[in-house]
Amino acid sequence: MDKIPEDRRSVNKISRGRKSIGKKLVNRKSVNRTLTDRSSASFFHFLLALLMITIFLTDPASAVVVSGNTHLGVEVSEINPNPARPGEDLLIKINIQNSGDEPAENVIVGIEEINPFIFKYSTSGLYGSGTNTERNFQIEQMRQRSKVELNFYFRVDPKAESGIYQLEFTIKDKSGTSFSRRIPIRVEGNPDxxxxxxxxxxxxxxxxxxxxxxxxxxxxxxxxxxxxxxxxxxxxxxxxxxxxxxxxxxxxxxxxxxxxxxxxxxxxxxxxxxxxxxxxxxxxxxxxxxxxxxxxxxxxxxxxxxxxxxxLNRAQIDISSLKFDPEIPVKGQQVSLTLRLENVGDGEARSVKARLEGLEGSGSTGAFLGRLDKDDDAPAVFTFTPGKTGDQDVTLLVEYEDDFGEHKVSENLTYNVKSQEGGIFPIAIGAVLVLAVAFFYMRKKGKL
Structure with a gap:
């Protein structure tokens, strides 16, 4: 095999070195992108967590509205008295804040009148020492990063029952951006x-x-x-x-x-x-x-x-004694019958009166006794002339009043009338009958 020239081998080494360096650079860029993505995600999560913490830590008695570079908010600084009392005055202090970088203009503050609160007036440094009786008013300008304190005075309905009620404030700026805030007010009445x-x-x-x-x-x-x-x-x-x-x-x-x-x-x-x-x-x-x-x-x-x-107490009328005069009535001759009536009850008897019903003869058959206190007695006297002989049945009717109303009691009486020609024996019989009647009533009332 032919040998590769020395200079060519050098070129190949250089080429391989460049490729290796290139791969390293590519890997390093990929790592950098990964690190950048992770950093961005972590930063986003941090901002999200910070926002959530800010939301949770925000005072529930405040609210905000953002318009341009203004940043309006309302914060309740005082409720007096707390809880509110029916029939009494109520003071609510709020702060309108502009925490933005620009002044806020034509800020309109309104209050909705909700039962049981009755709006009276408001005060603020805006009015000097005066008062505002309108439920809607305007703040012409609020400097950046400043606040305006408003005092609202209400009357609590005297008939308001205990519970939690709400007052609603509305805030609007010149751009028309608005928000409302309901403030819970506890009303506690007094028992009676x-x-x-x-x-x-x-x-x-x-x-x-x-x-x-x-x-x-x-x-x-x-x-x-x-x-x-x-x-x-x-x-x-x-x-x-x-x-x-x-x-x-x-x-x-x-x-x-x-x-x-x-x-x-x-x-x-x-x-x-x-x-x-x-x-x-x-x-x-x-x-x-x-x-x-x-x-x-x-x-x-x-x-x-x-x-x-x-x-109260009840009266009770009883016959305590009975007496004829003469002792034995005679047909055609005047006779007096005396009945002694006694109040044996615990209460006073008023307008006591008595009368005989079923009498055979002529004469007076009624008697008025008036008032009988407890244990008092009084006579009821009847004078009449018998018109018939023999045993006579009459009814004694007594009427009276006590603390419980009107009452009537009756008692049946029997007596004997002799004739004018009668001898000693009939007279004795009549006397015995009269004494028997008297003995009966005395024994009945515990007198014997």
Whole structure:
């Protein structure tokens, strides 16, 4: 084989060296491109992460709008009081900021009036010492990297219930770019607890009047506690506030407890009591103490509401004695019948009157006694002339009133009338009958 000339071999070496260097340069460029791509991706991820962090760390009470080289934002600096109170004034301070590199012109700030907030006026250094009563107004120019403080005054509707409400601010610049910001405002009303629908009901007694009790009897005081305020109440207690001298005696636990009572809601409750048997017949008042607080314990309730009750008593009319004069009635001759009526009940009897029904004869058959207090008695006198002989049946009807209304009681009576020609034996028989009737009534009423 022919030898390759020396100079040719040198050229081949150089060519191979160039190719090797070329390959190395290509590989190095590829590596550089890879490094560049990776650096760009890392930088992009860094910017994205920085943007996300910025978004998450941005104050939720602020918002911005960008127009050209202006950069407008709104920030809430004060809410007073916080929470707001129904029926009271509310101050909201906001800052309008231009953090851009150019002045902002013709910036219009507006406030939407949303229930339960009623706009009153606003103040700012823009007005000097004056006020603005318009809900939309204009800031002619805001320097770059400056802010304007605005104070808004509202009235909170007195009927507003507790909850979170929103006020909406709108910002617009001369280019028409605008944004709105809703600011959450917490309103917390105060509870107001009252007792409603109170009843006084005697225990195991059908014929009774609501609101009336009798000495010596048990009864229920039933009522409901209502939150008539505009805020929720917690730890509600209703308790009997009786002193040791009261004739009213609790028969159960004297405290009722409710953990929560929201605005407008109510809870039923009852107490079982006894009125002492020696209690005077007069009106009484049962004091109920109510304590509670609002949810933040910043408002306390501690008051007493009294429940009035009537103490009543029943009257009861009985015949305590019966007497004829003369002792044996005679047909055709005038006779007087005296019935002594006694009030054996515990209450006062009023307008007491009596009459005889079914009488055979002529004369007065009615008597008016008037008022009979407890254990009092009075006579009812009837003067008449019998028109018939033999056994006579009549009915005594007594009418009266007491604390529970009108009453009627009746009693059947039997007596004998003799004839004018009768001898001693009939007279004796008549006397015996009269004495028997008297003995019967005396024994019935416990007089014998």
């Amino acid at each position: 607890l009252v007792l409603r629908g109170t009843e006084i009901l005697p225990v195991n007694e059908d014929n009774s009047s609501s609101g009336a009790i009798v000495p010596g009897k048990e009864f229920y005081l039933k009522t409901s506690v209502k939150n008539a305020g505009n805020g929720d109440a917690k730890n509600v207690r209703v308790m009997l506030n009786l002193n040791n001298s009261s004739p009213l005696i609790p028969l159960e636990d004297n405290v009722r407890f409710f953990e929560n009572l929201s605005a407008g809601s109510s809870e039923n409750l009852s107490f079982k009591l006894l009125l002492g048997s020696n209690a005077d017949v007069q009106p009484y008042r049962i004091p109920l103490r109510i304590t509670a607080s609002n949810n933040t314990d910043s408002f306390q309730i501690d008051k007493v509401q009294e429940i009035g009750i009537n103490v």
